[in-house]
Amino acid sequence: MLAFSLRKQFGHGDQARHIELALQLAPAEVLALSGPSGVGKTTVLRMLAGLTAPDHGFIRFAGDSWYDSEQQQFRPTAQRALGYVFQDYALFPHLSVRDNLRYGQRTRNERAVAHWLELMELTAEAARLPAQLSGGQKQRLALARALIGKPKLLLLDEPLSALDAPLRREIQQRLSVALREQPTTTILVSHDAGEIIRLAQRMVQLSPNQPARIGTPTELLLGQLTPGRCVLHAELLALLPGDVMTTAVLSVGHDRITTLLPPAEANQLRLGQAVRVELNGTSATIVQHD
Amino acid sequence: MNWQPFWLTAQLATLTTLLLLLLCIPLAWWLVFVQPAQQQRRKAVVEVLCNLPLVLPPTVLGFYLLLLFSPNHGVGHWLQQWFGVRLAFSFTGLVLGSVVFSLPFMLQPLLGAFRQVPFSLIEASRCCGKNEWQSLWRIVLPLSKPGLLAGIVLSFAHTVGEFGVVLMLGGNIPGKTQVASIALYQEVEALNYAVAHRYALVLVLFAFVVLLGLRALQRQQERH
Numbered sequence: 001m002l003a004f005s006l007r008k009q010f011g012h013g014d015q016a017r018h019i020e021l022a023l024q025l026a027p028a029e030v031l032a033l034s035g036p037s038g039v040g041k042t043t044v045l046r047m048l049a050g051l052t053a054p055d056h057g058f059i060r061f062a063g064d065s066w067y068d069s070e071q072q073q074f075r076p077t078a079q080r081a082l083g084y085v086f087q088d089y090a091l092f093p094h095l096s097v098r099d100n101l102r103y104g105q106r107t108r109n110e111r112a113v114a115h116w117l118e119l120m121e122l123t124a125e126a127a128r129l130p131a132q133l134s135g136g137q138k139q140r141l142a143l144a145r146a147l148i149g150k151p152k153l154l155l156l157d158e159p160l161s162a163l164d165a166p167l168r169r170e171i172q173q174r175l176s177v178a179l180r181e182q183p184t185t186t187i188l189v190s191h192d193a194g195e196i197i198r199l200a201q202r203m204v205q206l207s208p209n210q211p212a213r214i215g216t217p218t219e220l221l222l223g224q225l226t227p228g229r230c231v232l233h234a235e236l237l238a239l240l241p242g243d244v245m246t247t248a249v250l251s252v253g254h255d256r257i258t259t260l261l262p263p264a265e266a267n268q269l270r271l272g273q274a275v276r277v278e279l280n281g282t283s284a285t286i287v288q289h290d
Numbered sequence: 291m292n293w294q295p296f297w298l299t300a301q302l303a304t305l306t307t308l309l310l311l312l313l314c315i316p317l318a319w320w321l322v323f324v325q326p327a328q329q330q331r332r333k334a335v336v337e338v339l340c341n342l343p344l345v346l347p348p349t350v351l352g353f354y355l356l357l358l359f360s361p362n363h364g365v366g367h368w369l370q371q372w373f374g375v376r377l378a379f380s381f382t383g384l385v386l387g388s389v390v391f392s393l394p395f396m397l398q399p400l401l402g403a404f405r406q407v408p409f410s411l412i413e414a415s416r417c418c419g420k421n422e423w424q425s426l427w428r429i430v431l432p433l434s435k436p437g438l439l440a441g442i443v444l445s446f447a448h449t450v451g452e453f454g455v456v457l458m459l460g461g462n463i464p465g466k467t468q469v470a471s472i473a474l475y476q477e478v479e480a481l482n483y484a485v486a487h488r489y490a491l492v493l494v495l496f497a498f499v500v501l502l503g504l505r506a507l508q509r510q511q512e513r514h
Contacts, residue, residue, distance in 0.1 A: 051413050077416035088415035094432050103428065104418045149419060 001027055002153060002185050004049050005059040019043060021212055023204065027062075028183035032196040032217065035206030041189045042087075043154045044206075048187065049084055050077040081106070083184070085148030089138050091130040097141055098126040104145035116144040119181075120174060136167045140174060147178055152251055154179075154186040157224040160195060174196055179248065193221045193230045193279070197253040218255045221279070230279045231287060239266050249279060250284065259284045291488045292467055296471035302381070303449040304419055306388040308443050310396040314341055314388065319444055337401075342395045352458025355387045359459065364468040384460040391455045395448045396441040403437020404430060416422055436511040442506060447500040451493070 005022035019040035025031055033041045046052035048059060050066065053074070059066040066075045083104075092100055101113045117123045120140040121227040130138055139159065146154060160168045160177075172195055178201075179186060190196050196203055197217045205220050212218055221230075237256070238249040246266035248259050259277070261269075265286075268273070277284045317340070321333050343351055359377035360368040367377040377383030407430055415425040431438065453471045460467030462476060474489035 045310055049413075049417060077413070078421050081419065082417060084414065084417040086410055088408075088410060090410040090412060090498070092414070103415075103420070107420050110354050122488060145418070209482070 001025065002059075004048065004057065004059040006044065007061070008040065008043055008047060008052070008054050010043070017209055018205070021204070021206070023214070025110075025185050025187075028179075028185055029202065030179065030186040030188060030200045032200035032203040033187060033189045033206065034191060034196060034203055034220075036208070039206045039208055041206060042157055045157050045187060045189060048153065049082055049155055050075065050080055054096070067229075080153070081149070081151055082155060083149060083151035084155045085146045085157060087157050087159075087161065089130075089142040090142060091145070093130055096123045096127050097122055097130060097133070097267070100130065100141055100145050101148055104148045112148055116148050117183055121142045124185060135163055136171065138168075139163060139171050143171070143175060143178065145284050147182060147184070150182065150203045151184060154184045155190045156186065157191075158189050158191070161191070168195065175199065190247065193217075194232055196221065197230075197232060197255060197279075198251065216250065216255050218279070230244045232279065234275050234277045234284075236269055236271055236273045236275055238271065239267070241271065246256050248286065250275065250286075252277065252279075252284075255274045257284050259286060261286065291485055292464075292473065295444070295468050295470045295489075296492065298381075298465070298467075299450055299469040299471075301387060302384060303446045305385050306392055306449045307396075307442055308445045309385065309389050310392060312391070314396040314400050314441065315426070315431075316402050318397060319422075319430070321401060322404040322407075323409070323430070325424075337397075340397050341394045343391050348391065348454025349451070349458055351391055352387065352455040353381075355390065355455065355459050359386075361381050361412050378459065379461045379463065379467060381466055381488040383454060384469075387455045387459040388449045388452060391447045391452060392448045395444040399441040399444065400434065401449070403434035403440075406437075407433050436507060439507050443500055443507070447497065450496060 002025040003023070007020045010017045010019070011121075017038075017040070020046060023031070023073075033044060035041055036130075047054045047067075050130060054069065056065065056069045058068045061080075062227070064075075064189055065073055066080055066231065067073060081208065082271065088217070095103060099111060101116055102108065103112040105112065117126055118145065122144070125133060125137060125286070130141065131140065143159065146156075160171055163171065171232060188196070188199060190199075198219055203215065203217045203220055207213075232252050234250040234252045235252050235256075236248060240247040240249070246263050248261050248266065248269065250257050250259065257277075263271060269286075275286050278287045317336075321337060329439050356378055357363055357502055361367055361370040361376060361378065366377055369377060373384065377386060408495075411429055411433075415429050420428070451471060452469070453475070456467070456469055456472055457475075459470075462468050462472050468476070470493060472487060474493070477483075477486035477489060
């Protein structure tokens with residue numbers, strides 16, 4: 001379990017801001033961090049990684065103390081057993097795809113390298129340099145390099161923001177598969193509501209100089225989505241007939257949401273059916289089904 | 291022509307270059323990568339001090355080193371008394387003087403190369419569980435190869451061409467401190483121009499080859 005309480009002051013004078021966040025994450029939980037630019041999302045990740053020193057607080061992972069301001073204790077980044085995907089990927093330009101993966105390992109294991117190359121469909125590119133890869137391939141390599149060392153904690157800093165929508169969707173699926181195969185406590189910085197709902201079980205919304213909001217992705221996001229902007233795949237879990245309308249219970253990502261349907265429309269649906277839902281305003285609408 | 295001064299010059303330049311590598315790589319690492327947002331003032335002072343030999347007349351540096359190494363003063367006295375080591379007018383003193391004098395010629399190319407390495411790569415290396423030494427050896431040095439090679443070539447060549455510091459600190463002792471540039475000077479003083487020409491020609495050819503090699507390295511880097 002990851003538990004932390006961190007405080008950090010930014011800037012000076014009128015520009016001064018601070019970030020204060022205390023959380024506990026269950027093992028293998030995926031948490032999304034969201035909020036406007038400059039609010040400190042990346043800083044939270046960097047503090048957890050030991051790349052930026054907090055002003056005050058503690059970080060504990062599975063009983064190990066990584067940082068404690070009271071005890072003046074600080075565990076260096078290299079000893080925290082974490083995987084980090086940077087916004088710019090930070091791939092080593094002089095190392096081949098295979099060597100980038102090898103570098104991410106704590107102990108040398110060629111079978112693991114072959115496995116991750118295959119999982120991320122990079123086997124054909126193994127001898128190439130990062131400069132010879134497409135954006136999506138670079139992203140897949142960055143993810144594989146972060147995961148190949150079997151990290152205790154995976155930190156993803158807007159890993160898909162530079163990719164176009166179809167590619168983003170593809171990498172999200174690969175990430176989902178990788179996290180299913182190797183369950184890892186993960187913190188994901190993202191602005192993309194669909195990505196957050198698909199990948200995260202909980203989310204934290206940071207606002208400048210205000211307490212953070214913590215909840216499930218749909219709880220926090222439903223009221224803020226622009227109509228038509230967020231259409232997701234869902235599965236129909238239950239239909240609860242009422243006097244006037246039928247309540248449909250849908251599984252979206254890791255969340256459950258409900259929506260009201262006229263009985264005639266509900267009669268056309270069957271349990272377990274894949275549907276597409278549009279999240280807008282404060283509700284969800286089924287927009288397409290088989 | 292006596293080849294002994296050239297052999298001594300080669301020994302001096304090789305030792306100086308090796309010592310500079312050992313000294314400047316960690317120094318450049320500290321200046322560029324250790325807490326880059328902090329210790330700025332201290333780092334600026336260290337960098338300026340290291341660059342002083344670029345602008346100081348070699349005789350000024352030679353004079354102060356001579357005083358420092360003299361058995362009648364401070365460090366020189368202490369070394370002589372406790373370890374029986376005499377630095378003034380000795381080959382060892384010459385090597386130490388050359389290290390000080392050629393320091394910026396190794397440090398500057400290294401700093402330039404290290405500053406080209408994005409700091410996010412060092413952070414990524416740390417996140418891969420690698421310590422600072424592994425990050426230096428596997429990431430920073432391979433990416434700084436052109437700067438490293440330029441530093442080696444320039445330091446070596448600069449030490450070969452050194453005159454003022456060598457004369458002040460080492461004097462002109464054949465087989466001990468008489469390097470090629472000093473031997474040339476001695477032949478000119480003795481109006482022995484034919485031999486002086488030969489010494490000069492070898493030094494010119496050496497400088498030409500070094501600069502040609504450096505240019506080839508730069509071209510190679512541009513192609514990559």
